[in-house]
Amino acid sequence: MTSVASADPAKTQRRLRDLFGRRIEWLSSGGAPLPVAIAREYQAAGLPLYEGYGLTETSPVITFNRKGANKPGTVGQALPGVEVAIAADGEVLTRGPHVMKGYWNNPQATAESLKDGWFYTGDLGKLDADGYLSITGRKKEILVLSNGKKVVPNHLEGLLLSEACIDQAMVYGEGRNFLTALIVPHWGNLRQALKTQGLNVDHESEVTLARHPAVSSLLRQRIDVAFKDVSSSEQIKKFMILPTPFTVGGEELTVSLKLRRKVIQAKYAALLEAAYQEAGGQEGCGE
Structure with missing residues (x-):
């Protein structure tokens, strides 16, 4: 559902x-x-x-x-x-x-x-x-930011997943000075939401849409609404859009569909690192 x-x-x-x-x-x-x-x-x-x-x-x-x-x-x-x-x-x-x-x-x-x-x-x-x-x-699974603030990623991921245009999400930030997230959109809902804004992207592939500025803008707006009541240290400063979902076969999920965080972090280490480098964040991506 x-x-x-x-x-x-x-x-x-x-x-x-x-x-x-x-x-x-x-x-x-x-x-x-x-x-x-x-x-x-x-x-x-x-x-x-x-x-x-x-x-x-x-x-x-x-x-x-x-x-x-x-x-x-x-x-x-x-x-x-x-x-x-x-x-x-x-x-x-x-x-x-x-x-x-x-x-x-x-x-x-x-x-x-x-x-x-x-x-x-x-x-x-x-x-x-x-x-x-x-x-x-x-x-x-508590994350400790570089300023000592403790963050519960499951709670924040629940807020992300409450948004109809987001299908999967993983929050990252252990030892960092801000949080990032890997986002897998619910592509059907996202395409429909973009149509209401006058943009028909039905012909575009998920790979193309993952880099589309309209997609990033829409998700940014939705995330800001979902996170309006959380503290500044719990805000998602940057997020990366993934065109394909996490799967059991890809070893990103357990058989009970829970995130295998270390596997996901290792797989997308370069992408996560780039996000912090672009923002002038700290070096190192591992936990």
């Missing part, structure tokens, strides 16, 4: 209802972040899409949205008997009968993950006043 945000709402809602049938009352989502725009589109079609969160080590559900208690953009409240807390560094902790006893024949990993009855998930998050949990990223 990558193009759902740009489709005709009434038509999309009818298609969703026809696809799932009239007997479905609600759907669940897990395993990857659920874009708020997608959740709202399903809700408008009369198909509430409830997002939850958990790990294999936690049996596997920790929190879940549900009928009468649903906040899109969060992964819901803790299940009955489950405790959730946020550590000083932002890591999500959980405690209760759902937590594993330990890793098989791996006491070191067990000791690192289980402390004083709490399981350390490795995920970063926050709890609101009503106990709804939001996942903001993975602790091990």
Whole structure:
């Protein structure tokens, strides 16, 4: 449903209802972040899409949205008997009968993950006043800029992916003085958006469009809107447009479609380096 945000709402809602049938009352989502725009589109079609969160080590559900208690953009409240807390560094902790006893024949990993009855998930998050949990990223993937500012790339990538003209994105900037991003557009939505501006590029290839100034300008405008509420250190100063998507076959994605950051950074090292050199950034591109 990558193009759902740009489709005709009434038509999309009818298609969703026809696809799932009239007997479905609600759907669940897990395993990857659920874009708020997608959740709202399903809700408008009369198909509430409830997002939850958990790990294999936690049996596997920790929190879940549900009928009468649903906040899109969060992964819901803790299940009955489950405790959730946020550590000083932002890591999500959980405690209760759902937590594993330990890793098989791996006491070191067990000791690192289980402390004083709490399981350390490795995920970063926050709890609101009503106990709804939001996942903001993975602790091990935090980027530290040259000024010491810490940035959660997953959160920023989620903002990028909320834009209908962007299909894939990876934020980069470890040890740098500003952030950059590799952007794979949703070419169908982007072409349609350019048509509304009076520019028909249907005959142009993705390789050509990746270098087209109108494409860069449109994406710059959309990114600025998506990032209007983030701090200056979290802004994407420069971005590079890729004509082809990240794939499992190309080893840029895991089989669960998560970014393999080091592989992507190595593959596009020259492109990333050029962006910093053009802006007078620091030397070196590796992490």
